[in-house]
Amino acid sequence: MLGDDKSAEGRFGEYLKEQDLKFTQDRRLILREISRMDEHFHAEDVVERLRGRGAHVSRASVYRTLPLLVESGLLREAPSPEKPSHYEPVVGSEHHDHMVCTECGKLIEFHDPELERLEGEICRRAGFRPRFHKVEIYGWCEECEAREAGRMEARESEGNGHGK
Amino acid sequence: MLGDDKSAEGRFGEYLKEQDLKFTQDRRLILREISRMDEHFHAEDVVERLRGRGAHVSRASVYRTLPLLVESGLLREAPSPEKPSHYEPVVGSEHHDHMVCTECGKLIEFHDPELERLEGEICRRAGFRPRFHKVEIYGWCEECEAREAGRMEARESEGNGHGK
DNA sequence: GTGGTTGCAAATGATTTGCAGTCCC
DNA sequence: GGGACTGCAAATCATTTGCAACCAC
Numbered sequence: 001m002l003g004d005d006k007s008a009e010g011r012f013g014e015y016l017k018e019q020d021l022k023f024t025q026d027r028r029l030i031l032r033e034i035s036r037m038d039e040h041f042h043a044e045d046v047v048e049r050l051r052g053r054g055a056h057v058s059r060a061s062v063y064r065t066l067p068l069l070v071e072s073g074l075l076r077e078a079p080s081p082e083k084p085s086h087y088e089p090v091v092g093s094e095h096h097d098h099m100v101c102t103e104c105g106k107l108i109e110f111h112d113p114e115l116e117r118l119e120g121e122i123c124r125r126a127g128f129r130p131r132f133h134k135v136e137i138y139g140w141c142e143e144c145e146a147r148e149a150g151r152m153e154a155r156e157s158e159g160n161g162h163g164k
Numbered sequence: 165m166l167g168d169d170k171s172a173e174g175r176f177g178e179y180l181k182e183q184d185l186k187f188t189q190d191r192r193l194i195l196r197e198i199s200r201m202d203e204h205f206h207a208e209d210v211v212e213r214l215r216g217r218g219a220h221v222s223r224a225s226v227y228r229t230l231p232l233l234v235e236s237g238l239l240r241e242a243p244s245p246e247k248p249s250h251y252e253p254v255v256g257s258e259h260h261d262h263m264v265c266t267e268c269g270k271l272i273e274f275h276d277p278e279l280e281r282l283e284g285e286i287c288r289r290a291g292f293r294p295r296f297h298k299v300e301i302y303g304w305c306e307e308c309e310a311r312e313a314g315r316m317e318a319r320e321s322e323g324n325g326h327g328k
Numbered sequence: 329g330t331g332g333t334t335g336c337a338a339a340t341g342a343t344t345t346g347c348a349g350t351c352c353c
Numbered sequence: 354g355g356g357a358c359t360g361c362a363a364a365t366c367a368t369t370t371g372c373a374a375c376c377a378c
Contacts, residue, residue: 022332022377043367058335063368083343084367099292112286115279119301122276128263130303137283139294186352186357207342222360227343247368248342 008035008074015072026057030065034075034089040107042084079107079136097135103144172199172238179236190221194229198239198253204271206248243271243300261299267308 012031013023033049034041043062050057066087069075078086079098095116099108115135123130176195177187197213198205207226214221230251233239242250243262259280263272279299287294 020332024333024377026334056335060336060369061334064333099287099290099294101292102295108290108292110286110290112282115282115286118276118279118282119299122274122279123263123301123303126263126272126274127306127309128265128272128301128303129305129309130263130301131266132303133299133301135283135297135299137287137292137294137297139287139292139296141293142291145291145293184357188352188358190359220360224344224361225359228358 012069012072012074015068021068026061027065027068029055029057030062031069031074034069038089040078040086040088042086044084073132076132076134079134097137099137099139099141101141101144102138103140103147106141108141176233176236176238179232185232190225191229191232193219193221194226195233195238198233198251202253204242204250204252206250208248237296240296240298243298261301263301263303263305265305265308266302267304267311270305270308272305 008031009023009028012027016023016027029050030046033046033053033055037045037049043059043066046062046066047057047059050062066075066085070077070087074090075087076090078088079100096109096111097115099110100106101108119133120130172195173187173192176191180187180191193214194210197210197217197219201209201213207223207230210226210230211221211223214226230239230249234241234251238254239251240254242252243264260273260275261279263274264270265272283297284294
């Protein structure tokens, strides 16, 4: 979640002012809806939830607002092997990264301060000023790895012993 | 570049066999074209270059083949703030990651063995078997940072001293 | 006031897909 | 031979956009 609405609205309001943009009713509604989500979601989810709540916010407004929320640091794009862009709330300073299982699609979140430190170090060396980052490790989760190993074993004994 | 065609074709052929897929003429042509690219590119680039070369490979085949090349480890998706998916060749074991300037779009490649080691360590702890990973750091490159700093200074003195 | 915003629906544009004919193993 | 593969063009589908009415500041 985005923490209490107060701080999120404050942050967003600040960002909008900086950009000479307005904190309209629609933007407020979208922000509030997103504050209630703590899973990953995509644009259409927001549209549906607002509809379900009886709020009159058009699809276009949602699509126009999500990028602003990303820019303001309240949201970030989550890794999505799928087509529609996925977002996730940024919880205060609690940052995490992802491992994505390419077999079953499971998403594992992790956080490692050492990794953060190292990245900062690398940026410093490159004269680069980091604002946010994304670390995605793709591979097999424990279960899929085990399943895969089993399958491989089976294939081997089949190949060695008796032909089919 | 993908190194000499031999090893790339070997690797792709192996992958295809594993998946019970065929190493067709089209797939070979696409692989060869990609072996000649060393920049980032997207699907349409491959289509155009093949066309220009007089090869009859349909757009659909290119779109169907690129994911196979990614799966086989010969290509990987590059970070793209833009819509069309971008790819880049994987050069042997030479792995690198990216810093993306959100102002000017510049892409800075970097490689850090310590970062690799640390990620491996993190995966081990999580029981996750990594196959490949992606590190993208977004922020301001040196030039944009400087420009931004200058602008901020200007704004300040404007605010303090004399009105507009 | 007046410029940014919104809603709608039409436009876009990358990617996918159905299907008949073709090719690799 | 038979299942994979290909080409084509039509279909998808998330996202964007033009424009007139509207609202925050």
